[in-house]
Amino acid sequence: MKTSLLSLSIPLLCCAAALPAYAVQALHDVASFITAKGTEERLSPRPALKLEPLAQPDEAFPTVMVDTGRTFQTIVGLGGALTDASAEVYARLPAEQQKKLLTAYFDVEHGIGYSLCRTNIHSCDFSSDSYTYAPPGDKDLAHFSIDHDQRYRIPFIKAALAAAPQPFKLFASPWSPPEWMKTNGSMLHGGQLKPEFAETWAEYYGRFIHAYEKEGIRCWGLTVQNEPMAAQTWESCVFTGEEERTFVRDHLGPALARAGLAGVKLMIWDHNRGIMYQRAKAVYDDAETAKFVWGTAFHWYVGEHFDNVRLVHEAWPDKNLLMSEACLYPFDPGRFQDWSLGEAYGNSLIHDLNNWAVGWTDWNVLLDERGGPNHVGNYCFAPVHADTRSGALTFLNSYYYIGHFSKFIRPGARRVATTLNDDRLLATGFRNVDGRVAVVVMNLKNEAIDFRLWIDGQAVTTNSPAHSIITFID
Numbered sequence: 133m134k135t136s137l138l139s140l141s142i143p144l145l146c147c148a149a150a151l152p153a154y155a156v157q158a159l160h161d162v163a164s165f166i167t168a169k170g171t172e173e174r175l176s177p178r179p180a181l182k183l184e185p186l187a188q189p190d191e192a193f194p195t196v197m198v199d200t201g202r203t204f205q206t207i208v209g210l211g212g213a214l215t216d217a218s219a220e221v222y223a224r225l226p227a228e229q230q231k232k233l234l235t236a237y238f239d240v241e242h243g244i245g246y247s248l249c250r251t252n253i254h255s256c257d258f259s260s261d262s263y264t265y266a267p268p269g270d271k272d273l274a275h276f277s278i279d280h281d282q283r284y285r286i287p288f289i290k291a292a293l294a295a296a297p298q299p300f301k302l303f304a305s306p307w308s309p310p311e312w313m314k315t316n317g318s319m320l321h322g323g324q325l326k327p328e329f330a331e332t333w334a335e336y337y338g339r340f341i342h343a344y345e346k347e348g349i350r351c352w353g354l355t356v357q358n359e360p361m362a363a364q365t366w367e368s369c370v371f372t373g374e375e376e377r378t379f380v381r382d383h384l385g386p387a388l389a390r391a392g393l394a395g396v397k398l399m400i401w402d403h404n405r406g407i408m409y410q411r412a413k414a415v416y417d418d419a420e421t422a423k424f425v426w427g428t429a430f431h432w433y434v435g436e437h438f439d440n441v442r443l444v445h446e447a448w449p450d451k452n453l454l455m456s457e458a459c460l461y462p463f464d465p466g467r468f469q470d471w472s473l474g475e476a477y478g479n480s481l482i483h484d485l486n487n488w489a490v491g492w493t494d495w496n497v498l499l500d501e502r503g504g505p506n507h508v509g510n511y512c513f514a515p516v517h518a519d520t521r522s523g524a525l526t527f528l529n530s531y532y533y534i535g536h537f538s539k540f541i542r543p544g545a546r547r548v549a550t551t552l553n554d555d556r557l558l559a560t561g562f563r564n565v566d567g568r569v570a571v572v573v574m575n576l577k578n579e580a581i582d583f584r585l586w587i588d589g590q591a592v593t594t595n596s597p598a599h600s601i602i603t604f605i606d
Contacts, residue, residue: 133238134415135335140194141208142602144246145335148531152533154464155433157318159347161180161181161182161183162180162182162585162587162592162604162606163177163178163180163604163605163606164177164178164180164181164594164602164603164604164605165177165178165186165483165540165564165602165603166178166600166602166604167474167529167533167536167600167601168268168533168597168599168600168601169181169276169471169597169598169599169600170598170599171597172317172380173245174527174529174532175373175535175536175539176534178602180557181198181536181592181604182592183585183587183590183591183592183606184289184590184591184592185234185371185589186584186586186589186590186591187593188563189553189584189586190584191362191499191553193583193584194551194552194553194554194556194557194581194582194583194584195462195551195553195583195584195585195586195591196322196348196551196552196555196557196559196571196573196583196584196585196586197547197550197551197553197586198549198550198560198561198566198569198571198585198588199523199548199549199550199588200549200563200569200588201469201548201549202548202549202550202589203546203550204488204545204546204547204549204597204601205349205366205452205488205489205490205547206490206544206545207303207485207490207541207542207543207544207545207546207562208244208248208301208452208454208490208491208543209225209247209300209491209543210231210246210247210248210249210481210491210492210493210534210537210538211237211247211248211250211300211492211493211494212237212246212249212251212493212494212495212496212497212515212534212536213247213249213250213251213252213364213493213494213495213496213497214249214251214258214285214288214289214497215249215251215252215256215258215259215285215301215495215497216252216255216256216258216259216281216285216505217258217259217260217286217315217498217499217500217501217504217506218258218288218496218497218498218514219287219288219289220260220284220364220499220505221286221498221499221518222288222291222518223287223288224408224441224500224518224520225520225523226523226524229523229525230290230291231519232294233498233518233525233527234235234291234295234477235295235517236516236527236531236590237292237295237497237516238292238295238296238297238300239295239296239297240297240539240542241396242534242541243539244531244532244534244535244538245538245539245540245542246296246300246497246542247296247298247300247301247494247536247542247543248300248301248302248303248446248491248493249289249292249300249301249302249303249459250302250305250493251285251289251300251302251303251304251305252304252305252306252307252535253304253305253306253307253329253340254280254306254307254310254340255307255319255507255552256307256358256367257307257364257367257472257506257507257510258453258464258495258496258504259505259506259507260497260504260505260508262505262507263280263309263320264310264319264321265277265278265280265336265340265343266290266336266340267309267312267506268312269312271329271332272338273332273335273336273339276309276336276339276343276486277343277361278340278343278344279435281363284345284566286344286347286349287340287554289302289349290347290349293348293349296508301348301350301352301353302350302351302352302353303351303352303354303355303397303399303456303541304337304341304351304353304354304355304415305354305355305357305358305402305456306336306337306355306357306358306369307319307358307366307368307369307513308320308323308367308368308369309325309329309333309336309369311327312329312331313325313326313333314509315327317543319367320364320365320366320368320508321353321363321364321365321368322364322368322369322370323368323369324362324370324371324375325370325371325375325379327367329383330383331383331387331480331554332457333445334379334383334386334387335387335391336536337354337384337387337388337557338387338388338390338391339340340535341354341391341393341396342391342393343466346584352396352397352521353396353397353398353399353426354388354399355398355399355400355401355402355429355456355541356371356376356379356384356398356399356400356401356402357369357371357376357402357432357575358402358403358462358516359403359592360372360401360402360403361403361498362403365386365508365537366507366510367507370530372414373410373411373414374414374551376400376401376411376414376415377414377421380398380400380415380421380424381418381420381421381424382457382505383400384398384423384424385421385423385425385561386456388424389424391574397427397452398424398425398426398533399426399427399428399452399454399456400412400415400424400427400428401424401428401429401430402429402430402431402432402456403430403431403455404430404432404434404435404437404442404476405430405431405432405435405436405437405438405440405441406429406434406435406437407440408430408440408441408444409435409440409443409444409447410430411428412428412448412451413447416447416448416451418476422448422451423596425450425451426451427452427453428451428452428453428454429454429455429456429457430442430453430455430557431455431456431457431458432452432455432457432458432480434524436480436483438483438484438487439487439489440467441453441483441484441488441489441534442487442488444488445475445488452490452491452493453484453487453488453490453517454489454490454492454493455484455489455491455492455493456493457493457494457495458477458480458492458494459471459493459494459495459496459512459513459514460476460509460512460513460530461503461510461511461513462503462511463499463502463503463511463513465489465501467513467519468517468526468528469529471529471599473513473528473529473530474528474531474532474533474601475574475576475599476530476574477494477533477534478533478536478558478574478601479539479558479574479576480492480533481533481560481572482559482560482572482574483558484563485537485541486496486547486550486560487547487548489555492516492537494515495512495514495532496512496514496518497515497516498514498515498516498518499511499512499513499517499518500517500519500520501518501520501521502520503515503517506585508583512526513530514528515527515528515531515534516528516531518565523571530590532601533601536572536601536602536603537572537603539572539603540564540572540603540605541562541564541572542564543565544564544565545562545563545565545570546562546563547561547562548561548562548563550562550571552580556575556577556579556581556582557574557575557581557583557596558571558573558574558575558576558577559571559572559573559574560572560582563594568572568605568606569604569606570603570604570605571585571587571603571604571606572601572602572603572604573585573602573603573604574601574602575596575597575598575600575601576599577598577601578598578599579598580596580597580598581595581596582595582596583595583596585604587606
């Protein structure tokens with residue numbers, strides 16, 4: 133049997149990390165890790181490969197070509213969401229399974245090293261109930277309290293932070309203002325923010341951030357509104373592009389500044405790629421609004437539209453792009469072995485990163501045997517599911533596919549020019565702060581493909597099995 137991830141030690145990586153970047157290249161050794169359909173290989177190490185001098189690639193032979201001298205965006209982090217649902221399921225696990233889960237996600241050596249996480253501001257669909265931090269009519273937020281989160285979510289986030297060798301970045305998103313601030317009188321089914329509560333709602337964000345800070349949980353970033361163009365059956369609130377611009381410019385941006393939170397990374401949109409260019413334009417073309425905004429967050433639902441991610445960067449290169457939510461649904465435990473689940477993640481990660489995303493976050497890190505809990509029955513997949521009756525954890529192949537990126541592409545890594553001459557493969561490459569180069573190669577086809585990995589005038593011929601993903605470390 134191949135070595136499993138959770139028992140994996142990586143002497144090749146440790147040795148490489150101890151050497152200067154030029155010395156690593158001089159060894160001509162490349163480590164690699166593979167996950168492949170129809171095998172037991174899951175982030176499993178392969179024998180080291182020898183790079184040999186090769187001045188120019190051969191156009192006629194399938195080749196992944198890497199130029200480490202040409203760099204692009206810097207990575208903030210890669211990870212997933214620490215929701216109420218994940219926290220509640222975690223709390224129901226035996227202590228040894230809790231430790232296993234945290235190691236699997238946050239330990240860099242024995243897990244996949246999540247470095248960027250998301251959480252919800254009061255309730256979302258993946259909460260067991262609908263709740264807020266302020267009672268009806270509390271316009272001055274005199275009774276603002278995060279006591280609800282003390283039971284599950286805050287302990288879970290603290291445990292995750294304790295398990296991470298370096299603290300991960302955390303950003304927060306609201307799904308809806310409290311019902312008493314909205315036109316439809318409900319946190320569910322869309323509705324809009326009443327103008328008379330714009331200042332109260334703007335202050336609410338800062339209250340949340342400061343309350344979490346008092347618990348030792350720092351909020352690195354913030355999105356204005358989750359999915360602002362969708363009136364969902366769960367917590368939701370509709371903002372047009374112009375309304376989001378006005379709210380940020382006249383209320384939220386100034387409120388964060390007054391609260392001493394101007395350094396929090398504020399992101400607009402937080403919805404699908406389809407109209408992200410138009411939503412970015414509505415905000416960024418107004419200089420007074422744009423000065424408050426760090427970047428655009430986006431999701432992967434309703435089409436791929438990867439070119440729109442690139443276009444937003446090209447139009448506003450001083451603003452950042454962050455993929456803030458992805459999940460697969462509807463939930464069906466019969467699909468736990470479905471290889472397409474992981475491939476959907478690999479495909480999106482490669483294309484989003486190659487189109488200038490600086491971060492990428494999955495949705496719930498953990499769900500139960502039903503794909504919840506979820507107070508509106510909107511069940512979905514997570515990379516890890518727990519059977520709360522037995523405590524057993526099931527790691528889907530999506531966990532390993534994400535790990536091929538999050539484990540080896542670390543915060544501060546810069547994307548390097550990575551090109552291909554064969555459309556059957558997908559690839560991306562990054563140079564980490566320690567000098568190591570990570571190249572991810574993915575094969576979505578039903579056939580194995582021999583190809584050459586060419587890095588800065590050195591190359592080796594290797595093989596990509598059908599429906600596999602490989603990360604090479606030089």
